[in-house]
Amino acid sequence: MTVTVAVAGASGYAGGEVLRLLAGHPDVEIGALTAHSSAGSPLGAHQPHLRSLADRVLLPTTVEHLVGHDVVVLALPHGASGEIAAQLPEDVLVLDLGADHRLESAADWEQFYGSAHAGTWPYGLPELLLTQDPGAGARETRQRERLVGARRVAVPGCNVTAVTLGLQPGVAAGVVDASDVVAVLANGYSGAGKALKPHLLASEGLGSAQPYAVGGSHRHIPEVVQNLRAAGAPQVRISFTPTLVPMRGGSSPRSARRCRPTSPGSARPRRPRACGRRGTTPTSGSRSSRCCRRGSGRARR
Numbered sequence: 001m002t003v004t005v006a007v008a009g010a011s012g013y014a015g016g017e018v019l020r021l022l023a024g025h026p027d028v029e030i031g032a033l034t035a036h037s038s039a040g041s042p043l044g045a046h047q048p049h050l051r052s053l054a055d056r057v058l059l060p061t062t063v064e065h066l067v068g069h070d071v072v073v074l075a076l077p078h079g080a081s082g083e084i085a086a087q088l089p090e091d092v093l094v095l096d097l098g099a100d101h102r103l104e105s106a107a108d109w110e111q112f113y114g115s116a117h118a119g120t121w122p123y124g125l126p127e128l129l130l131t132q133d134p135g136a137g138a139r140e141t142r143q144r145e146r147l148v149g150a151r152r153v154a155v156p157g158c159n160v161t162a163v164t165l166g167l168q169p170g171v172a173a174g175v176v177d178a179s180d181v182v183a184v185l186a187n188g189y190s191g192a193g194k195a196l197k198p199h200l201l202a203s204e205g206l207g208s209a210q211p212y213a214v215g216g217s218h219r220h221i222p223e224v225v226q227n228l229r230a231a232g233a234p235q236v237r238i239s240f241t242p243t244l245v246p247m248r249g250g251s252s253p254r255s256a257r258r259c260r261p262t263s264p265g266s267a268r269p270r271r272p273r274a275c276g277r278r279g280t281t282p283t284s285g286s287r288s289s290r291c292c293r294r295g296s297g298r299a300r301r
Contacts, residue, residue, distance in 0.1 A: 004068075006031045008061045008084065009075035011038040011046040013190040013249070014097050018073050019043075019050055031069045034061040063087045074098060077193075078219070082118025085152070094152050096121065099219065101154040108222035121154040122147055127165060131172040131232030140172060143230075159185055159242055160223045162253040168231040175259055178233035182256040183224070185242045190249035199244075210244040218242060 005022055009015040010033040022028050033043055035058040044054030059065045063084060066072050071093045074081045081100040088094055103109045106117035128143035147153065156164070163183045170176030186209070192200055199210060213219070218240050225236040 002027055002029050003070045004029045004031045005071040005073060006034070006066045006069040007073045007075060008034045008066060009036075009077075009097075010043060011035040011041075011058060012075055012194060015073075015075035016047040016050065018075055018097070019047065019053060023050060023052055032059055032065045034059045034065055036061055067092070071095065078113060079115050085118070090151060092151065095124070095155055096153070097155045099157060099223075101152070102156065102223055104226060105222065108226075112217075112219045112222055121152040122150040124153040124155045125161060125164065125227070128227060129168050129172045129231045131230070156227075157220045157223055158191060158251055159187070159218075159220045159240075159253070160227065162251050163224050163240075163255060164227040164231075166253060166255050167228060167257060170257070170259075171228055171231040171233045174232070177258045177260045178228045179235045179237045180258045181228075181236070181238040183238060183240050184254045186245045186247075186252040187242050188247040188249035188251070189244060191251075192244065202246075205244065206246045208246070211241050212244060214241055216240070 005028055007015050007018055007022070007030070010019060012035075019030065019033075022030055030053065033053070033056050035041075035046075038046060039058050039060040041058055042054060043050060043056045043058060046058075048054070061076070061084070066084070066088060069092065072088060073095045074085065075097045076084070078099045081096045081098045085094055085096060085101070099113065100118045101121035102123060103117070104120050109115075109117040123143055124147065126142065126144035126147060130141045130143060130146075132139045162185065167176060167178070167181065171178050189200055189205065198204060216239075220242075221238060221240050224238060224240065228236045228238075
């Protein structure tokens with residue numbers, strides 16, 4: 001069965017990556033491709049690597065161009081998805097790659113994004129652990145079960161996914177103390193979008209590393225906190241520092257965290273499946289700058 005898919009924001013980096021994946025799927029028919037300021041131009045002028053779609057002309061991003069498809073992917077700037085999504089039929093599967101529908105707390109959205117909250121959709125991270133009673137007797141389910149049959153899905157942030165998947169096994173097992181977490185990420189330039197900015201020029205960025213959104217101001221912080229709480233953390237405090245490095249895209253996270261101490265005679269926390277060598281709980285796909293000794297509650301460098 002062929003599924004028709006429309007992509008809003010097809011001229012951007014996220015939209016281009018979605019189209020790259022869709023173009024190789026045998027059961028997908030790519031429908032309307034829309035953009036904002038780039039409407040009227042050929043897709044090949046913005047995504048030259050998508051040769052099979054190069055002659056497609058970008059349409060204005062309107063509801064009229066997006067209806068009539070089985071799936072609509074919204075690859076739009078933060079704050080732009082809510083109004084369009086609200087006008088799409090309920091039986092259409094809508095995937096929002098922006099942040100508009102990720103956060104459960106309207107107060108967090110307003111604090112970090114500065115606009116009205118568009119509502120909360122099912123969170124599109126199937127591997128997210130939902131834990132009750134963290135520790136040896138923890139009861140776990142996964143977000144995958146909540147996504148069954150969903151017609152609206154909020155796709156998680158890039159930095160958020162990297163940090164969440166690395167830390168949540170230890171949090172769910174009662175091993176990691178989420179009240180003292182440090183995350184430093186090396187990010188490629190595509191995450192900053194295509195807008196021309198002086199600090200993104202090659203002459204400025206090559207050979208340098210540029211931290212940004214420091215001091216607890218990064219918009220992904222409340223999303224990480226939300227996920228670690230879902231994994232069972234009673235309290236989350238995180239120092240979050242993303243850093244632009246001279247590579248096209250991707251994210252390389254490094255997370256440091258303390259282990260929970262165990263009292264004499266208490267049951268040992270379950271060892272998370274992601275554990276590496278004895279006594280440490282490394283983050284997924286990365287090397288931690290701190291490792292911890294179970295039972296001591298102290299970190300060593």
